[in-house]
Amino acid sequence: xxxxxxxxxxxxxxxxxxxxxxxxxxxxxxxxxxxxxxxxxxxxxxxxxxxxxxxxxxxxxxxxxxxxxxxxxxxxxxxxxxxxxxxxxxxxxxxxxxxxxxxxxxxxxxxxx
Amino acid sequence: xxxxxxxxxxxxxxxxxxxxxxxxxxxxxxxxxxxxxxxxxxxxxxxxxxxxxxxxxxxxxxxxxxxxxxxxxxxxxxxxxxxxxxxxxxxxxxxxxxxxxxxxxxxxxxxxxxxxxxxxxxxxxxxxxxxxxxxxxxxxxxxxxxxxxxxxxxxxxxxxxxxxxxxxxxxxxxxxxxxxxxxxxxxxxxxxxxxxxxxxxxxxxxxxxxxxxxxxxxxxxxxxxxxxxxxxxxxxxxxxxxxxxxxxxxxxxxxxxxxxxxxxxxxxxxxxxxxxxxxxxxxxxxxxxxxxxxxxxxxxxxxxxxxxxxxxxxxxxxxxxxxxxxxxxxxxxxxxxxxxxxxxxxxxxxxxxxxxxxxxxxxxxxxxxxxxxxxxxxxxxxxxxxxxxxxxxxxxxxxxxxxxxxxxxxxxxxxxxxxxxxxxxxxxxxxxxxxxxxxxxxxxxxxxxxxxxxxxxxxxxxxxxxxxxxxxxxxxxxxxxxxxxxxxxxxxxxxxxxxxxxxxxxxxxxxxxxxxxxxxxxxxxxxxxxxxxxxxxxxxxxxxxxxxxxxxxxxxxxxxxxxxxxxxxxxxxxxxxxxxxxxxxxxxxxxxxxxxxxxxxxxxxxxxxxxxxxxxxxxxxxxxxxxxxxxxxxxxxxxxxxxxxxxxxxxxxxxxxxxxxxxxxxxxxxxxxxxxxxxxxxxxxxxxxxxxxxxxxxxxxxxxxxxxxxxxxxxxxxxxxxxxxxxxxxxxxxxxxxxxxxxxxxxxxxxxxxxxxxxxxxxxxxxxxxxxxxxxxxxxxxxxxxxxxxxxxxxxxxxxxxxxxxxxxxxxxxxxxxxxxxxxxxxxxxxxxxxxxxxxxxxxxxxxxxxxxxxxxxxxxxxxxxxxxxxxxxxxxxxxxxxxx
Numbered sequence: 001x002x003x004x005x006x007x008x009x010x011x012x013x014x015x016x017x018x019x020x021x022x023x024x025x026x027x028x029x030x031x032x033x034x035x036x037x038x039x040x041x042x043x044x045x046x047x048x049x050x051x052x053x054x055x056x057x058x059x060x061x062x063x064x065x066x067x068x069x070x071x072x073x074x075x076x077x078x079x080x081x082x083x084x085x086x087x088x089x090x091x092x093x094x095x096x097x098x099x100x101x102x103x104x105x106x107x108x109x110x111x112x113x
Numbered sequence: 114x115x116x117x118x119x120x121x122x123x124x125x126x127x128x129x130x131x132x133x134x135x136x137x138x139x140x141x142x143x144x145x146x147x148x149x150x151x152x153x154x155x156x157x158x159x160x161x162x163x164x165x166x167x168x169x170x171x172x173x174x175x176x177x178x179x180x181x182x183x184x185x186x187x188x189x190x191x192x193x194x195x196x197x198x199x200x201x202x203x204x205x206x207x208x209x210x211x212x213x214x215x216x217x218x219x220x221x222x223x224x225x226x227x228x229x230x231x232x233x234x235x236x237x238x239x240x241x242x243x244x245x246x247x248x249x250x251x252x253x254x255x256x257x258x259x260x261x262x263x264x265x266x267x268x269x270x271x272x273x274x275x276x277x278x279x280x281x282x283x284x285x286x287x288x289x290x291x292x293x294x295x296x297x298x299x300x301x302x303x304x305x306x307x308x309x310x311x312x313x314x315x316x317x318x319x320x321x322x323x324x325x326x327x328x329x330x331x332x333x334x335x336x337x338x339x340x341x342x343x344x345x346x347x348x349x350x351x352x353x354x355x356x357x358x359x360x361x362x363x364x365x366x367x368x369x370x371x372x373x374x375x376x377x378x379x380x381x382x383x384x385x386x387x388x389x390x391x392x393x394x395x396x397x398x399x400x401x402x403x404x405x406x407x408x409x410x411x412x413x414x415x416x417x418x419x420x421x422x423x424x425x426x427x428x429x430x431x432x433x434x435x436x437x438x439x440x441x442x443x444x445x446x447x448x449x450x451x452x453x454x455x456x457x458x459x460x461x462x463x464x465x466x467x468x469x470x471x472x473x474x475x476x477x478x479x480x481x482x483x484x485x486x487x488x489x490x491x492x493x494x495x496x497x498x499x500x501x502x503x504x505x506x507x508x509x510x511x512x513x514x515x516x517x518x519x520x521x522x523x524x525x526x527x528x529x530x531x532x533x534x535x536x537x538x539x540x541x542x543x544x545x546x547x548x549x550x551x552x553x554x555x556x557x558x559x560x561x562x563x564x565x566x567x568x569x570x571x572x573x574x575x576x577x578x579x580x581x582x583x584x585x586x587x588x589x590x591x592x593x594x595x596x597x598x599x600x601x602x603x604x605x606x607x608x609x610x611x612x613x614x615x616x617x618x619x620x621x622x623x624x625x626x627x628x629x630x631x632x633x634x635x636x637x638x639x640x641x642x643x644x645x646x647x648x649x650x651x652x653x654x655x656x657x658x659x660x661x662x663x664x665x666x667x668x669x670x671x672x673x674x675x676x677x678x679x680x681x682x683x684x685x686x687x688x689x690x691x692x693x694x695x696x697x698x699x700x701x702x703x704x705x706x707x708x709x710x711x712x713x714x715x716x717x718x719x720x721x722x723x724x725x726x727x728x729x730x731x732x733x734x735x736x737x738x739x740x741x742x743x744x745x746x747x748x749x750x751x752x753x754x755x756x757x758x759x760x761x762x763x764x765x766x767x768x769x770x771x772x773x774x775x776x777x778x779x780x781x782x783x784x785x786x787x788x789x790x791x792x793x794x795x796x797x798x799x800x801x802x803x804x805x806x807x808x809x810x811x812x813x814x815x816x817x818x819x820x821x822x823x824x825x826x827x828x829x830x831x832x833x834x835x836x837x838x839x840x841x842x843x844x845x846x847x848x849x850x851x852x853x854x855x856x857x858x859x860x861x862x863x864x865x866x867x868x869x870x871x872x873x874x875x876x877x878x879x880x881x882x883x884x885x886x887x888x889x890x891x892x893x894x895x896x897x898x899x900x901x902x903x904x905x906x907x908x909x910x911x912x913x914x915x916x917x918x919x920x921x922x923x924x925x926x927x928x929x930x931x932x933x934x935x936x937x938x939x940x941x942x943x944x945x946x947x948x949x950x951x952x953x954x955x956x957x958x959x960x961x962x963x964x965x966x967x968x969x970x971x972x973x974x975x976x977x978x979x980x981x982x983x984x985x986x987x988x989x990x991x992x993x994x995x996x997x998x
Contacts, residue, residue: 026143027140027143027144028143028144028147028148045171046144046148046169046170046171047170047171047172047173047175047176048171048176048179050137050140050141050144050176050179050180051176051179051180051182051183052183054137054180054183054184055183055184057122057184058119058122058123058183058184059119060117060119060121060122066136069143069147071147071150073143073146073147074139074143075140075143076136076140076143
């Protein structure tokens with residue numbers, strides 16, 4: 001089993017937006033999708049997913065409607081709104097800039113200074 | 114955009130709270146069930162799968178709470194919950210709620226009412242264009258004392274010099290304040306009239322609502338038979354006839370054509386504090402006519418019937434105009450007749466002059482009412498503090514159960530807001546009532562009082578006062594009680610967690626309140642003493658059972674003989690009316706407004722032009738009608754007529770000063786002829802009840818002839834009856850002459866004391882309210898303290914203390930506070946009393962007996978306020994109080 005990483009503060013929202021950008025999902029589906037695309041390397045407290053979903057919906061970044069799941073259960077499906085898509089783009093850009101910057105800082109050696 | 118999304122989401126969550134809740138529940142359960150199924154599918158035994166799924170999901174209730182918070186779905190319900198809880202808590206202690214609301218209503222109510230008054234009189238703009246640039250121009254002659262500055266209008270020629278030479282004014286105008294007989298279609302009424310120069314309306318910057326105003330072309334001899342009337346006169350005498358312009362009326366038997374109607378509210382110059390208005394018996398000017406001085410009159414430097422008003426140019430300050438005008442005055446001063454030389458000119462801002470005398474009183478009331486508001490706020494703070502004591506345990510318990518500090522503060526603020534809201538509501542109600550009462554009492558000396566009403570600004574002020582009260586009362590206890598040390602309180606079973614800082618603050622508040630109240634009480638005590646002194650003052654005449662009225666004659670009565678003949682007839686016929694004891698006439702009545710001063714040359718003394726005497730011209734029965742005692746000699750008789758020996762009657766102080774130790778009878782006095790003293794009468798407070806009368810002399814009206822005149826009768830007839838009889842009588846003599854200003858002697862005295870009564874009642878009610886509030890505060894504090902010391906008292910009693918010593922213990926605690934407050938208040942009042950010196954009459958600002966009387970009174974009621982809680986302390990059952998420990 002690979003090392004599992006705790007979620008960085010504030011990244012759950014971004015992960016949810018990314019997961020929903022691929023297709024609309026219900027809450028459990030979002031969890032599975034994140035585990036799937038992170039190859040099971042992220043530890044997400046299942047319960048913490050829902051306040052995040054509700055917060056994003058409250059902010060108008062995602063929308064929801066009731067539907068039926070694969071196993072014939074009533075389920076609430078979330079999808080990205082236009083504002084959510086825009087938010088995902090700008091957040092992703094910021095994130096990769098930050099990641100690149102952090103990586104280059106951390107890989108700095110004595111010779112390069 | 115996200116704001117609207119949030120708002121929509123919040124609204125949905127709030128509005129469909131039940132559905133949102135069940136949706137959330139279903140969604141979370143679906144998650145757990147799906148996870149359970151997938152666990153079973155992956156080989157977990159079904160018995161364990163569900164529990165494991167729940168475990169991996171985490172604490173369900175926390176998640177649900179976090180979900181609700183995420184949508185702010187909790188905001189409104191928890192606010193409503195706070196509100197409902199707050200109201201419930203208030204209902205549980207109705208005594209506290211009632212006292213707090215009454216305190217706030219009194220505080221906010223009086224503040225708003227007096228602010229309305231100040232706002233109406235001081236702050237609201239005068240009904241003229243840019244009133245800040247209007248100034249009066251007075252020309253006093255310093256060596257003539259005893260004449261108020263406002264009586265000094267410039268001499269005619271001086272005015273025209275100012276107008277021609279000054280560069281400081283856009284315009285300058287002269288005006289008079291007169292009254293006259295206005296005859297409309299043969300029906301005579303009295304009208305307040307003003308003769309004005311051509312620039313008058315332009316200077317004030319008010320346009321007529323109908324027709325045109327007077328202009329310089331009208332202000333010429335031969336063109337002056339035009340008039341502008343007031344809105345009120347237009348309505349009352351012309352039924353608001355739109356075709357009134359062009360109508361002919363008679364003013365003092367002179368024909369004039371109405372050319373314009375002024376808008377409602379414009380009534381200058383009558384009713385303006387600075388000028389003699391009581392004489393004309395009205396507060397508003399009704400008709401304006403051109404002054405139209407002839408070239409000869411314009412050149413006169415010894416006559417000046419008018420007052421001057423000017424409009425400063427935008428860039429000119431009062432100081433600059435003053436220096437320019439002073440230079441002009443110096444230039445022509447030597448042209449004055451010798452008696453009037455040494456004239457100075459004084460420029461006074463108009464708005465200051467309009468509210469001048471009352472400004473100080475109003476500011477003192479503002480200060481008083483501010484003190485009341487402070488006391489009210491301090492009071493409600495101590496009420497809330499005392500109540501917090503009883504709720505310590507509740508708050509500790511709630512904190513222990515997880516309520517956050519913010520939550521507690523919010524809870525307390527909501528409660529305070531409930532209180533302040535109710536207090537504010539009742540306060541505004543109380544304020545509008547009070548304003549109505551104030552207008553009802555209508556003291557004569559506060560100009561424009563009738564314009565007072567609650568307006569938006571006042572409402573804002575009330576809300577401000579409300580918010581201040583909320584901040585003061587709500588947040589401090591919220592802050593200090595949310596700092597409760599839970600352990601401490603719970604350990605001590607709540608009842609005796611004494612917070613030293615809060616207790617100290619509480620006592621400090623109380624001492625401050627008592628001190629402020631003492632200041633107000635001392636102030637009102639001084640005013641009450643003044644009022645009593647004023648009522649007890651010897652007026653010198655008897656006002657009861659007299660009725661007076663004014664009758665003015667016009668230019669047709671242009672010789673003393675004609676005037677005397679007219680008034681002789683009036684007096685004779687009046688005396689014969691059934692129910693009339695005696696009747697007489699005079700140029701001015703005591704306290705009836707109006708003043709005439711004169712100089713005399715007394716036999717054996719050099720002529721002294723510096724000493725002014727009050728001069729009255731009277732008919733024979735005058736002293737009998739007003740019950741003025743004749744000390745020596747005789748009153749005038751019908752024999753003191755034009756062709757007879759000129760006679761004079763002098764006042765007692767006159768006789769004492771000039772003829773000490775000898776009889777004044779037969780002495781010679783020179784004033785308008787050489788006269789023989791035939792009588793000495795008592796001193797009369799003619800002009801004001803509050804000033805010692807100057808020396809006075811009387812001349813027989815039959816010898817001088819004068820107009821206008823006051824007729825006064827001693828009668829028990831109702832004034833209206835006498836007035837209608839008199840109207841018929843006068844109309845039979847001359848239909849163009851009107852009877853005006855019918856008043857009883859008691860009315861005149863009441864009017865002369867009205868302002869002082871008003872001030873006294875107002876300040877006394879403030880002091881009463883303050884006293885009530887502080888007693889409530891003291892009572893609350895003592896009750897609180899007794900509750901706090903229940904256990905201690907129980908122990909004392911268990912150890913054998915008698916109820917009397919317990920009573921003494923509590924009373925001592927209360928009286929220590931009261932004495933500290935009274936001592937502080939005594940010191941403050943002693944220092945502050947000087948500021949109301951101008952409002953006092955025959956009392957020193959630091960009148961020791963008043964101060965001590967107030968202190969004793971205060972001590973007595975303060976002890977009474979402490980007595981009830983102390984009595985309760987003596988009834989403490991040691992068993993119960995020890996068991997609850």
